[in-house]
Amino acid sequence: MATISRWTLAFFGCALVALMLALVLLAFGYGYPNTSVGAPETLIVVHLITIGWLSVLMLGALLQFLPVLVGRELALPRLAPMMLAAIVSGLLLLLSGFGGLAGWPGQLSDLMPWGGALIVAGFLLGAIILFTTLLRSQSLPLPAGFVAVALMSALIAVMLGDTLASVLAGMIGGDFSVALVTHGLPLHAAFGLGGWLSLAAMGVSYRLVSMFIVAPERTGVLPRTTFGGALVALALLCAALGVLIAQNAPWPTGLGLAALAAVAAVVAYLGDIVALYRGRRRPKLELHMAAAIGAFAMLGLSVAALIWSVAAANQLGVVAAVYLLALGWLSGLGLAMLYKIVAFLTWLECFAPLMGRTPTPRVQDLVREDRALPGFVIYFSATVLGAGAVVFDADKLLQVAAALQLGAVVLLVHQFYRARQLADLPDPWRAHPRPRVLTPATRPRSFS
Structure with missing residues (x-):
């Protein structure tokens, strides 16, 4: 259904x-x-x-x-x-x-x-x-477990963020405010980018990747290691937050152990994704799944950059790693999945009710991969360029990279819009009534 x-x-x-x-x-x-x-x-x-x-x-x-x-x-x-x-x-x-x-x-x-x-x-x-x-x-299947833990991390992240906002607005003072601004920002980022967004992306991607490339859902040691490592990392982050609140001081040992657990989880996850791709039954990858490989590569690159930067005490490297994590891994995966999801929802709304009564197009007929491919190539290339600009402190080059990323996103958004407008459908179906751009039919419909 x-x-x-x-x-x-x-x-x-x-x-x-x-x-x-x-x-x-x-x-x-x-x-x-x-x-x-x-x-x-x-x-x-x-x-x-x-x-x-x-x-x-x-x-x-x-x-x-x-x-x-x-x-x-x-x-x-x-x-x-x-x-x-x-x-x-x-x-x-x-x-x-x-x-x-x-x-x-x-x-x-x-x-x-x-x-x-x-x-x-x-x-x-x-x-x-x-x-x-x-x-x-x-x-509760394993992907849903990722989502459940991610939601708990999201609540911690936004409540910690609201507390930080109160400190910056001058509503909370004293030693606690100084400690929170000094040591709480990394925890806020870890719960948000790591616990909430990355874990949710992992959970959803486990299901979508296996569905889109027609591969058996993963079971065994690697997915359990990914989930277990993430749980350990978040538990240690919660403990570090508790220490910060109780003592107005960080807990470096706990943060270090959390980082090790998180790295183990990412390594296991990427290994599992490689196994998913190798075990697929669909030999030719559609564009969104090929583009997702770029996002997975960005995750590995960001973790490697973060490890190196922390070991070398290189602040610019840490910023570049976060840049790759947010705009490479998470944003890249989001854009790749949107390319398929927008077309899928459009097909579901327009053509699923007609199945069995008249010929219907494929979901893939709603998009033109040759038009969207340059957008993904430019986006991921510009993201790597931007990370390099951060490392070498080249502010003008970072602006160029951001402009290229913006151009790529605009190109992809135009392709999403064309899918909603049924603009790329073959002639037999092009005359079908167009759906609304941002909302489907007035009443939600279920098709089975």
């Missing part, structure tokens, strides 16, 4: 706008490296990417694909637009607060905690929808 989530495409649309805004700012030299990593200008770009793009994208994808993982319909779907509205409005307030810190006229830094609270509320609504869906399932 496949059920259309009415709001998934709206989530995707908002997410892509946030990504393009962030890349525009980077292309014009706004934020790092022209300001420090922790400067308000940089925080604007970072939160556009992590919340506006990656988190909204992931939540929208989970609304559609978590029911596929557990074999149950989505619970409480009417809360989805409220979740999207809370997160988007909260992000706007948060960015306005950062703008106040940066000296923008008419912007108030006092808005940051309120923006953070709205974001927390949005994530809580998302957790209610998704956890209720999980609890209704008779069993």
